[in-house]
Amino acid sequence: MRSIWRGAVSFGLVSIGVKLYTATEDHDIRFNQVHATDGGRIRYRRVCSIDGAEVEYSEIAKGYELPDGQLVVLTDEDFEELPLASRREIEVLQFVDQGEIDPIQYEKTYYLEPDPSATRPYVLLRDALENAGRVAITKIAIRSRESLAALRVKDGVMVLHTMRWPDEIRRPDFAFLDEDVAVRPQELQMAEALIGSMTGAFDPTEFTDDYREAMAELLEAKQSGGEVQPLPETAESGAAVVDLMSALRRSVEAARGGASTEETPAERTPARKATAARKATRAADEDAAPARRTTARTTAAADRAAPAARATPAKKATAAKKATAAKKVTAAGKATAEKAPAKRARRTA
Template sequence: MRAIWKGAVSFGLVSVPVKLYSATESHDVSFRQVHAKDGGRIRYQRVCSIDGEEVPYADIAKGYETEDGEMVILDDDDMAELPSTSSREIAVEKFVPSDQIDPMLFEKSYYLEPEKSGAKPYALLRQALIDADRMAVVTVALRQRTTIAVLRVRDDVIVLQTMMWPDEIRTPDFSVETGEVKDAEVKMATMLVDTLAGDFDASEFEDDYAAAVEMMVKAKIEGGEMKRTPTSTKSSGEVVDLLAALQRSVDAAKSGRRESDDDADSDAGSDDAGDEKESRSGKGAAKKAPAKKSTAKKSTAKKSASKKAPAKKTAAKKSTAKKSAAKKAS
């Protein structure tokens, strides 16, 4: 785990330097909205509801909507004037009985790890919470906003649990009409409770929905039921097939080299054709030299051809002499 915050727990004159770690992580199954035809991701544009135009992120501001539907726009200067704090202190306000905290108030849980210099006062605070069976109500600044929280002990580790503000807890706006409840019915319900009574063990429960989704997805992958899209291969936060990436780079380099060679050959061919035209028309003194070379090659070829011709005649004379000698012998 990585510490997300560093500060100190202070109660009275005691200060305990600590690190803060997120104690929970969500394993909830999340789905993407995709095009059923080809599996492409559905993208959403930031469109203004008034003019219907897409709005760049730089032009987006914060707006506070009033109860009557009016919109108040707040700019960066307005946001800078709001009260904020960067205090690195977890201030203990009071120690209260554990049963006085409504679990509905609990929001996010964090582990507190002591720094080396604060190991002993950390242990003292932990033991005091256990012996008193109380929680410490604290105030702490997280993400530049002050919130209330409690400190309690779980498995020899002090846990900080942030809490919702009292006005964030909704009051039900309905009443429950039960009618008359008979004593026999209450006794039967009590017997049912006693039958199912036991100790809580979180390991006895599992998220069967997530497991079912994973099994279904695995079966579809093994059956080849996948949609390959240009965005299927991610590059951030995932392992990339290095060999495949290198091979693609090599292929691209070879392709580029072949194209450059073809262009060079075509340019050379056009130059040769131009040289021949200019040598025939007598244009360009500098380009007559290649024409002379080609003429020299032609003359050399003619000489070699003329030299080979007598050799053929000599071979013909020899064959004629052999034929006449054979006739005389017969």
């Protein structure tokens, strides 16, 4: 494990050097956002909304918008100057029974490891808390955010739970709380009996994440079935793409039926505009598609609506033409047959 914070637990006149470690970790199956058509990774860039330029992280500050619309900009130096005593100190404020803390207030959990020179006072505070059956209420600042925290003992290690401030806990405002809902005693008795029959010792290892297991099986099945593809090569960041306005202009013209078929020279912009251009083109094509489908349906309907009476004369005319052509072919054949003996007679003479 890697520590995320280093400071001291301040307990009266005693200061105990400690390091903080995150006590939990996620085992969720993580996915990357990719383009569905080619598998390319979706990238997000920090872009200024005024000049459109990409901004380096070192040039980013924090801004607070005032009610009148004005902006107060704070830099890292401004935050460093704040008088935050709990920045490197876990200050013990009081001791309480653990049952007095509503679990809804708990936020994140951390392990405390003593510095090599602070092992003895660490063990002293740990044993005192455990023997008294108490929890220490403290304050700590992690990443420029000060929080209340509960310090308790678990498996021989002091554990710190950061807590929400009282004004961060939302109150349930549901209509049914003001309604008089009647419950029959028999129903209540049966519900209590069901609870009693399902009561047991809590063992978290008995429960599994069914969704995660199903997702893992799905991924394994796709892999064994050959439904995989190599990672695509990333396009160069400076590649030129069609300008957004040019794409929009041509898309609108196409949607109107091709009022202007000549292509205007495409202006070029940095590659970060590519996604917007593709989205705009697709949006305009989607707008044009209904018009094309409507025209096709109208033409087909007009063809079907033609009077059936016209079909009969057409068939007769076709038959007459075929008969005439057949007669001409027959007559030509006979004439050829009559001429053939005469030609042979002349060659013999």
